[in-house]
Amino acid sequence: MHMADALISPAVGGTLWMASGGLLAYSAKKVREEGDDSKIPLMGVLGAFIFAAQMINFSIPGTGSSGHLGGGLILAILLGPWAAFLVMASVLTVQALFFADGGLLALGGNIFNLGFFTCFVAYPLIYKKIVGNSLGGKRIMLGAILAGIVGLQFGAFGVAVETLASGISELPFKTFVLLMQPIHLGIGLVEGLVTAGVVSFMLKARPEILAAAAQRQPIGVSVKGALAGLAAAAVLTGAALSWFASANPDGLEWAMLRTSGKEELESSGKLHGSLGALQAKTSFLPDYGFRKTEAARENAAPAGEGEPAPAWPAVDAGTSVAGLVGGLLTLCLAGLVGLALRRRSAAA
Numbered sequence: 001m002h003m004a005d006a007l008i009s010p011a012v013g014g015t016l017w018m019a020s021g022g023l024l025a026y027s028a029k030k031v032r033e034e035g036d037d038s039k040i041p042l043m044g045v046l047g048a049f050i051f052a053a054q055m056i057n058f059s060i061p062g063t064g065s066s067g068h069l070g071g072g073l074i075l076a077i078l079l080g081p082w083a084a085f086l087v088m089a090s091v092l093t094v095q096a097l098f099f100a101d102g103g104l105l106a107l108g109g110n111i112f113n114l115g116f117f118t119c120f121v122a123y124p125l126i127y128k129k130i131v132g133n134s135l136g137g138k139r140i141m142l143g144a145i146l147a148g149i150v151g152l153q154f155g156a157f158g159v160a161v162e163t164l165a166s167g168i169s170e171l172p173f174k175t176f177v178l179l180m181q182p183i184h185l186g187i188g189l190v191e192g193l194v195t196a197g198v199v200s201f202m203l204k205a206r207p208e209i210l211a212a213a214a215q216r217q218p219i220g221v222s223v224k225g226a227l228a229g230l231a232a233a234a235v236l237t238g239a240a241l242s243w244f245a246s247a248n249p250d251g252l253e254w255a256m257l258r259t260s261g262k263e264e265l266e267s268s269g270k271l272h273g274s275l276g277a278l279q280a281k282t283s284f285l286p287d288y289g290f291r292k293t294e295a296a297r298e299n300a301a302p303a304g305e306g307e308p309a310p311a312w313p314a315v316d317a318g319t320s321v322a323g324l325v326g327g328l329l330t331l332c333l334a335g336l337v338g339l340a341l342r343r344r345s346a347a348a
Contacts, residue, residue, distance in 0.1 A: 001070070001110075001113065001114065001152075001155055001156065001159060001184070001250070001251060001252050002092070002095065002096075002101050002102030002106075002110050002252070003102060003103065003106040003109055003110055003113075003159055003162070003163075003252070004102065004103045004106060004264065004265070004267075005103030005104065005105040005106050005267050005272050005275060005276065006103070006168075006169060006264070006265040006266060006267040006268075006272070007106065007159070007162070007163045007166065007168075007169050007171075007265065008103070008105060008106045008109060008162060008163065008166045008168070009165075009166035009167065009168050010105065010269070010271050010272075011166075012109070012162055012165050012166045013105040013106060013108060013109060013166075014108075015108075016106075016108035016109040016111075016112050016162065017107070017108030018108070019108065019112055019116075020089070020107075020108040020109075020111040020112045020115070020116075021108070023085060023111075023112075023115075023116060023120075024085065024086065024089055024111075026082075027081075027082035027083070027085045027086050028082075028086065028337075028341055030082040031082050031083050031086065031338075031341050032341045032342075034080075034082075034083075034216065034218070035218070035342075036212070036217075036218040036219060037342055038218060038219045038220070038221075038223060039079060039083055039218075039219065039338065040335060040338035040339060040342060041223070041227055041335065041338075042078070042079065042209070042219075042223060042226075042227065043079060043083055043086070043087050043334045043335060043337070043338045044330075044331040044332070044334045044335030044338070045227050045230045045231050045234065045331060046074075046075055046078060046079065046087060046230060046334075047087045047090050047091055047330040047331055047333070047334035047335075048230075048231070048234040048238075048327035048328065048330050048331040048334075049230050049231075049233055049234040049237070049327075050069070050071035050074065050075065050087070050088070050091050050330075051091050051094065051095070051234070051238070051323075051326050051327050051330040052233075052234045052235075052237035052238035052241075052242065052323050052326070052327050053068075053069045053071060053194075053237055054068050054069055054070075054071060054091070054095075055068070055237070055238060055242040055245060055288060055319075055322075055323055055326075056068060056069070056237065056241055056242055056244065056245045057245040057246040057248070057250060058190060058245075058246055059246040059248055060183065060186045060187065060248075060251075063183060063186070063254065064248055064249075064254065065183055065248055065249060065250065065251055065254035066245075066246035066247075066248040066249065066250050066251075066254075067183075067184070067186065067187030067190060067191075067250060067251050068187075068245075068250060069190075069191055069194055070114050070118060070151065070152065070155070070191055071088065071091070072084060072085075072088050072114055072115055072117075072118025072119050072122075072123075072151065073118045073119075073122055073123060073127065073144065073147055073148055073151055073191070073192075073195050074194075074195050074198050074199070075087050075088060075118075075119070076118060076119045076122075076123035076127075076213075077123065077127065077144075077195070077199050077210065077213060078199070078202060078209055078210065078213055079213055080213045080216060081119040081120055081123055081124065082119075083338075084115075084118075084119045084123075085115045085116070085119045085120070086334070086337050086338075087334045087337075088111065088114060088115040088118075088119065089111045089115060090330055090333040090334040090337060091330050091334075092107060092110050092111050092114065092115075093107065093111075093333065094326055094329045094330045094333060095326070096110070096279070097279070097282045097283065098282060098283055098284060098285060098325075098326065098329060099283055099285055099286060099287070099288055099322060099326060100279055100280075100283035100286040100287060101287075101288070103267075103275065103276075103279070104275040104278065104279050105271065105272065105275050109158075109159075109162055112158065113154075113155040113158045113159060113162075114155055117151050117154035117155045117158065118147075118151040118155070121150070121151065121154060122147040122148070122150045122151030122154070123147060123151075126143065126146050126147040126150055127143040127144065127146075127147040128143075128214070129143075130142055130143035130146065130147075131143040131214075133214060133215070135203055135207065135210055135211070135214075137200060137203075140196055140199055140200060140203065141196045141200075144192045144193075144195040144196035144199060145189065145192030145193060145195075145196060146192065147192065147195075148188050148189070148190075148191035148192025148193075148195050149185060149188035149189060149191075149192055150188070151188065151191070152184045152185075152187055152188030152191055153181060153184060153185065153188060155184070156180040156181055156183075156184035156251070156252075157177065157180070157181065159180065159252060160173060160176050160177040160180050163176065168268065168269075169260075169265050170260045170265070171256065171259050171260055171265075172259065175259050176255060176256075176259045179254070179255035179258055179259060180251070180252070180255045183251040183254060183255060184251050187251050202226065205225065205226055205229065206221075206223055206225070206226040208220065208221045208223075209223060209226060234327045234331075235324065235327070237323065238320070238322075238323020238324050238326065238327045239320045239323050239324055240320065242288070242319050242320070242322075242323045243313040243314050243315050243316065243319060243320075244312070244313045245314070247312070247314070249263050285318065285321065285322040285325065285326070288318070288319055288322040288323070288326070289316060289318030289319055289322060290317075290318035290321070
């Protein structure tokens, strides 16, 4: 559910940039007030894990579509909503700048849709209401599934509303939203199940992390074992499990295809063009793979013209490098954010 710039106007994109910027400033203030230094490495490693997990698209049976983990809810449960929002913004920034996943103009909207609705709506109003301070398996499962579904439903509706407000794409609102909501219902269900699995594992491995996030207190114990496990999972996911991603279009592309007949829409306007040119320069692994040469692009057969179905799993060195490099960049960015907040807190 990473919006491209072609879906959004400069006015709407700018507004969402300001909204997300305000939320980032508020979140940074709250994390600085917490003063929990043990959370900084956890922010970095969880960011790397979520980056890698988002590379794995899973098929939605009977639809020809796919979805991927958002991860905002996992981050909120393990870090608390404010640190989670900062990490989600780090993940999406790395994806947009270096992998051309989501537009630069739309980055504020993507942060808002994937971060705000999960961290500040689904987590406190649904997950926390169900689970509370009782970290039991059944409550976690129910809370994670319902919060995962609601977070994705709000995010999908946000995309439709932002596209309508922009008025620059050929996507009729009623048709678009009637396709977006059901497909993201299925994706949200998977999101909830995966979230419940990750949280249940962490509850057994390091319950202090969940308790600290829920009670907004410092973790107070060593989390080296949990960090090592999450780092190993991030490496394995980015380097190898990413080969097993579905080739089907994701929920947003699927809805666009059935609404307009196109998975991607062309951008228009000077700002769209300038930002697109900038992204082309910064994205050194576009679409999570090595850049194709001009000759390779010219020799590639258009879809539907006798090209054989791609092999699955798609074993590809470029994908592995993208998973490892992207995870490392996200770890560094999220970790640097945490360190900067710690220094400012110490200086204050």
